[in-house]
Amino acid sequence: xxxxxxxxxxxxxxxxxxxxxxxxxxxxxxxxxxxxxxxxxxxxxxxxxxxxxxxxxxxxxxxxxxxxxxxxxxxxxxxxxxxxxxxxxxxxxxxxxxxxxxxxxxxxxxxxxxxxxxxxxxxxxxxxxxxxxxxxxxxxxxxxxxxxxxxxxxxxxxxxxxxxxxxxxxxxx
Amino acid sequence: xxxxxxxxxxxxxxxxxxxxxxxxxxxxxxxxxxxxxxxxxxxxxxxxxxxxxxxxxxxxxxxxxxxxxxxxxxxxxxxxxxxxxxxxxxxxxxxxxxxxxxxxxxxxxxxxxxxxxxxxxxxxxxxxxxxxxxxxxxxxxxxxxxxxxxxxxxxxxxxxxxxxxxxxxxxxxxxxxxxxxxxxxxxxxxxxxxxxxxxxxxxxxxxxxxxxxxxxxxxxxxxxxxxxxxxxxxxxxxxxxxxxxxxxxxxxxxxxxxxxxxxxxxxxxxxxxxxxxxxxxxxxxxxxxxxxxxxxxxxxxxxxxxxxxxxxxxxxxxxxxxxxxxxxxxxxxxxxxxxxxxxxxxxxxxxxxxxxxxxxxxxxxxxxxxxxxxxxxxxxxxxxxxxxxxxxxxxxxxxxxxxxxxxxxxxxxxxxxxxxxxxxxxxxxxxxxxxxxxxxxxxxxxxxxxxxxxxxxxxxxxxxxxxxxxxxxxxxxxxxxxxxxxxxxxxxxxxxxxxxxxxxxxxxxxxxxxxxxxxxxxxxxxxxxxxxxxxxxxxxxxxxxxxxxxxxxxxxxxxxxxxxxxxxxxxxxxxxxxxxxxxxxxxxxxxxxxxxxxxxxxxxxxxxxxxxxxxxxxxxxxxxxxxxxxxxxxxxxxxxxxxxxxxxxxxxxxxxxxxxxxxxxxxxxxxxxxxxxxxxxxxxxxxxxxxxxxxxxxxxxxxxxxxxxxxxxxxxxxxxxxxxxxxxxxxxxxxxxxxxxxxxxx
Numbered sequence: 001x002x003x004x005x006x007x008x009x010x011x012x013x014x015x016x017x018x019x020x021x022x023x024x025x026x027x028x029x030x031x032x033x034x035x036x037x038x039x040x041x042x043x044x045x046x047x048x049x050x051x052x053x054x055x056x057x058x059x060x061x062x063x064x065x066x067x068x069x070x071x072x073x074x075x076x077x078x079x080x081x082x083x084x085x086x087x088x089x090x091x092x093x094x095x096x097x098x099x100x101x102x103x104x105x106x107x108x109x110x111x112x113x114x115x116x117x118x119x120x121x122x123x124x125x126x127x128x129x130x131x132x133x134x135x136x137x138x139x140x141x142x143x144x145x146x147x148x149x150x151x152x153x154x155x156x157x158x159x160x161x162x163x164x165x166x167x168x169x170x171x172x173x
Numbered sequence: 174x175x176x177x178x179x180x181x182x183x184x185x186x187x188x189x190x191x192x193x194x195x196x197x198x199x200x201x202x203x204x205x206x207x208x209x210x211x212x213x214x215x216x217x218x219x220x221x222x223x224x225x226x227x228x229x230x231x232x233x234x235x236x237x238x239x240x241x242x243x244x245x246x247x248x249x250x251x252x253x254x255x256x257x258x259x260x261x262x263x264x265x266x267x268x269x270x271x272x273x274x275x276x277x278x279x280x281x282x283x284x285x286x287x288x289x290x291x292x293x294x295x296x297x298x299x300x301x302x303x304x305x306x307x308x309x310x311x312x313x314x315x316x317x318x319x320x321x322x323x324x325x326x327x328x329x330x331x332x333x334x335x336x337x338x339x340x341x342x343x344x345x346x347x348x349x350x351x352x353x354x355x356x357x358x359x360x361x362x363x364x365x366x367x368x369x370x371x372x373x374x375x376x377x378x379x380x381x382x383x384x385x386x387x388x389x390x391x392x393x394x395x396x397x398x399x400x401x402x403x404x405x406x407x408x409x410x411x412x413x414x415x416x417x418x419x420x421x422x423x424x425x426x427x428x429x430x431x432x433x434x435x436x437x438x439x440x441x442x443x444x445x446x447x448x449x450x451x452x453x454x455x456x457x458x459x460x461x462x463x464x465x466x467x468x469x470x471x472x473x474x475x476x477x478x479x480x481x482x483x484x485x486x487x488x489x490x491x492x493x494x495x496x497x498x499x500x501x502x503x504x505x506x507x508x509x510x511x512x513x514x515x516x517x518x519x520x521x522x523x524x525x526x527x528x529x530x531x532x533x534x535x536x537x538x539x540x541x542x543x544x545x546x547x548x549x550x551x552x553x554x555x556x557x558x559x560x561x562x563x564x565x566x567x568x569x570x571x572x573x574x575x576x577x578x579x580x581x582x583x584x585x586x587x588x589x590x591x592x593x594x595x596x597x598x599x600x601x602x603x604x605x606x607x608x609x610x611x612x613x614x615x616x617x618x619x620x621x622x623x624x625x626x627x628x629x630x631x632x633x634x635x636x637x638x639x640x641x642x643x644x645x646x647x648x649x650x651x652x653x654x655x656x657x658x659x660x661x662x663x664x665x666x667x668x669x670x671x672x673x674x675x676x677x678x679x680x681x682x683x684x685x686x687x688x689x690x691x692x693x694x695x696x697x698x699x700x701x702x703x704x705x706x707x708x709x710x711x712x713x714x715x716x717x718x719x720x721x722x723x724x725x726x727x728x729x730x731x732x733x734x735x736x737x738x739x740x741x742x743x744x745x746x747x748x749x750x751x752x753x754x755x756x757x758x759x760x761x762x763x764x765x766x767x768x769x770x771x772x773x774x775x776x777x778x779x780x781x782x783x784x785x786x787x788x789x790x791x792x793x794x795x796x797x798x799x800x801x802x803x804x805x806x807x808x809x810x811x812x813x814x815x816x817x818x819x820x821x822x823x824x825x826x827x828x829x830x831x832x833x834x835x836x837x838x839x840x841x842x843x844x845x846x847x848x849x850x851x852x853x854x855x856x857x858x859x860x861x862x863x864x865x866x867x868x869x870x871x872x873x874x875x876x877x878x879x880x881x882x883x884x885x886x887x888x889x890x891x892x893x894x895x896x897x898x899x900x901x902x903x904x905x906x907x908x909x910x911x912x913x914x915x916x917x918x919x
Contacts, residue, residue: 033387
C-alpha cells in the first residue's frame with residue numbers, strides 16, 4: 001500500500017509501485033479530469049500539481065508520490081466553485097476540444113502560485129510543456145493575465161475546493 | 174438587409190429540411206414518449222412535451238432540450254447551433270439543455286446523407302432549418318398562450334423562454350399542453366438581423382465550464398463496473414496480417430485476462446490499461462507484410478521509390494483531367510512567357526490530443542458503444558459488422574471528441590474494439606497509445622504538383638495549368654466504410670473485394686475532387702486546366718483539416734507569389750488584378766493589406782508575406798510578419814481577415830482562425846510523416862512536434878461585416894498560413910521554399 005495526499009485527503013492505493021500516477025488516479029481512483037496524451041511526458045495533458053509543481057504524471061511512478069501532496073484539476077475547482085483561473089478560462093472561452101485544458105490549468109495554477117504577475121515570456125516558459133492541438137494559446141495567455149489581475153485585486157483564489165495550497169506546500173512538508 | 178434575404182440566398186426551406194432530416198409527419202406529437210429515433214436514455218421521455226421534431230423538445234416543466242446533430246470536437250458547433258435555435262426561440266442559449274444526438278436518420282448531415290461532421294458545413298447547412306424550427310415552435314407557443322390567456326396573438330410577446338402578456342411573465346412550459354392541440358405552423362417569420370439578441374454577439378462557449386473543470390466526458394473517460402482495458406499490437410507496416418503469435422510470456426502477467434487475435438493484430442485485455450500496454454512488450458507476433466507498402470522508403474533514391482515515385486508520375490503523360498476552361502493545356506503554347514515550378518507537401522498525421530479509443534459492451538446479440546466520432550452512424554455499422562450483430566441492435570453513445578481534424582471520420586478503431594469485444598467476450602475499452610496513433614493514422618496524402626503558368630504581354634495570367642501527383646482519399650474512405658454499408662449476409666471476402674474495386678476505379682478512372690481542390694479556382698485566367706495522376710505507395714490516407722486545401726493553399730499561393738516576384742510586381746496588387754471574379758476574396762485581401770500596413774515600414778529585418786485562399790465557402794487572407802536571423806525563422810505577427818458571412822458567435826470565429834493558423838503552423842514548420850520500408854518512422858511528439866505556446870505568434874483576426882448567411886470556419890483558417898510564412902521568408906532571404914515543412918537550411 002502506498003499512501004499520499006490527493007486533493008487534501010489521504011488516500012491509500014494497492015497498485016504496483018511502478019504504476020504511472022496518471023493511471024492510478026484515472027483507473028483506480030476514478031478521477032477522469034487528468035488526461036492521457038502521450039505517455040512520455042511530452043504533451044502535458046496528464047499534468048498534476050505534486051507539492052505545488054506542475055508534473056507529468058504519465059511517467060511518474062506511484063512510489064514517487066508516497067507521502068506527498070497531489071492536486072488534480074478536481075482539486076483546483078469544480079463547476080460550482082471555480083478557481084480564479086477557471087473563471088477566466090470560462091469567461092474567455094479558452095477551451096476548444098478541451099482535452100488538454102485540465103493540464104493547461106494545472107500548469108497555469110503552478111505558475112501563478114509562484115509568480116503573481118508573469119510576463120509574456122514567463123508565461124511561455126511555464127506553459128511550453130503543455131501542447132494544445134486546437135491552438136488555444138492566444139486565449140490561454142489572455143486568460144492567465146486576466147486571472148493574475150483578478151487575483152491581485154483580491155478576492156480571487158488559486159484553488160477553490162482543496163484544503164491544500166500549492167504556494168505553501170514546501171514549507172508545510 | 175433582412176432576415177428573409179438571408180433565407181433566400183441559401184435557398185433551403187424548412188420543407189426540404191423536414192423532408193431530408195426530420196421525423197416523418199413532424200408537427201405536434203401529443204403525449205407521446207419520444208419515438209424510437211431518439212435515444213432511450215433521453216430524460217423526460219414520459220412527460221408531455223412539445224416535440225416539433227427529433228431535434229427539439231420543450232417539456233411541461235420548462236426544460237428545453239436540443240439534440241445536437243453534429244459532433245463537438247473543438248470547432249464550436251455545440252455553442253453555434255444552440256445559439257441559432259436560441260435566437261428564434263427567444264431564450265438565452267445557456268438555458269438550453271444540449272444533448273448529443275443518438276444515431277438516427279433525423280440527425281444526418283443534410284449535405285452528405287450520413288451522420289457526419291466535417292467539411293466545415295455544420296453552421297452553414299443548419300442555419301436556416303434550425304431557425305425555421307425554432308421560430309415555428311415559438312409561434313405555436315404564442316398561439317397557445319393567446320388562447321389560454323384570452324388575448325390577441327399580437328399581445329403575446331416573448332422574452333428569454335417566457336411568454337410575456339401585459340408585463341406578466343409565464344414560462345413556455347405552461348403552454349405546452351395547449352400548443353400540442355394546435356397545428357404546428359410552417360411559415361413563422363424569421364427575425365430581422367436588427368432584432369438579433371444572441372446571434373452576431375460574443376458569448377462564452379456553452380461547453381467552456383465543463384471543459385475548464387475536467388468534467389466534460391470524452392470517450393476515454395467512459396467507465397463502468399466490469400469494464401476491461403485493451404491494448405492492441407498491430408503490424409509495424411499498416412495493413413499487415415498476423416501470421417502467428419506467442420502469448421506464453423503474457424498470460425501470467427499482472428491483470429491480464431485474455432489475449433485474442435483480430436483482423437489486424439493481437440490484443441491483450443487486462444483489468445487496467447497500463448497492464449495491457451505493458452503486456453504487449455512480451456507478446457511475440459510474426460507478420461505477413463503488405464508487399465507494396467513494405468517496399469516504400471521516403472528517403473529512397475530509386476526511380477520507383479521515395480519522392481521519385483511522385484516525380485515519375487508527375488512527369489509522365491498519364492493523367493486524368495479534373496477541370497478545364499478555355500483552351501486548356503493547349504493555350505500554354507500561345508503564351509508570351511511561361512513560368513514553371515514544382516512543389517511538395519509530405520504525409521501528415523492528425524495527432525489529436527485524445528488518442529483514438531472506443532468502448533464496447535456486447536451482451537448476446539446487443540452491442541452498446543461509447544465513442545467520440547465524427548461519423549457515429551458509420552461507427553454503428555462498423556461495430557455491427559465486426560461484432561457480428563444485427564445493425565438494429567447497436568446503441569451508440571456519443572461523447573465529446575478530444576480533437577477531430579478529420580481523423581475521427583474513420584472507424585478503424587471502432588472496428589478493432591468491436592472485434593476485441595467479440596473475440597474475448599468481455600466489455601472492453603480499447604485505448605491507443607500515442608505511438609499507435611502516430612503510426613496508424615489515416616494520413617494527409619503527400620502531394621507533388623507542377624504549375625505551368627502562361628503570361629500575356631502585360632504580364633497577366635493567360636493560362637493556369639496545374640498537375641498533381643499523389644494518393645487519393647476516396648478509395649481509402651470507401652475501404653473504411655464499405656464493411657458497414659454492405660448487407661450483413663455478404664461474406665467478408667466479397668466485401669473486401671468490393672472495397673478494392675473502389676480503389677482500382679479511383680486509381681485509373683476517377684479524380685476525387687479533394688485531390689485537386691484549391692489548386693485552380695481562385696484567380697481569373699482565360700485558360701485553365703487541373704489534372705491529377707495517382708502516385709500511391711499504399712499508406713492509408715484520409716481527411717486532414719481542410720483536406721486538399723491543406724496543401725493546395727500552400728502550392729497555389731506560393732506560386733502566385735513567385736509569378737509576381739519574378740516580374741517585380743507587388744504581391745497584393747498583382748493578386749487583386751486576378752480577383753475580379755472573386756470579389757469577397759479580393760476584399761479580404763484589401764482589408765488585410767490595410768490592417769497589416771502592407772508596404773508601410775516594418776521594424777528592421779522584418780518582412781511581410783501574404784496569402785489568400787477560399788475554401789468551404791469562406792474567404793481568408795493572412796499576412797505574416799517574419800524575420801530570419803542566422804537561419805532562424807521568427808514569426809512575429811499574423812493578420813487574418815475572414816469573410817464567413819454572418820458570424821453567429823464572432824469570438825468562436827476568431828478562435829477558429831487562430832486554431833487553423835496554429836494547426837497549420839505545426840504542419841508548415843514541423844510536420845512530416847516519413848516511411849522506412851513501409852513503417853511510419855515518427856512515433857510521438859518528440860519526432861512529430863506540435864507547435865507550442867512559445868512558438869505561437871501574435872494573431873490579429875478581423876471578421877468582415879456581412880449580411881450574408883453564415884459559412885464555415887473550422888477549416889478555412891488553415892490553408893493560407895504556410896504560404897504566408899514561406900512568402901515572408903522569400904521577402905526576407907530571397908529563398909523560395911517549395912517543400913513543406915519549411916526548412917531554411919539545405
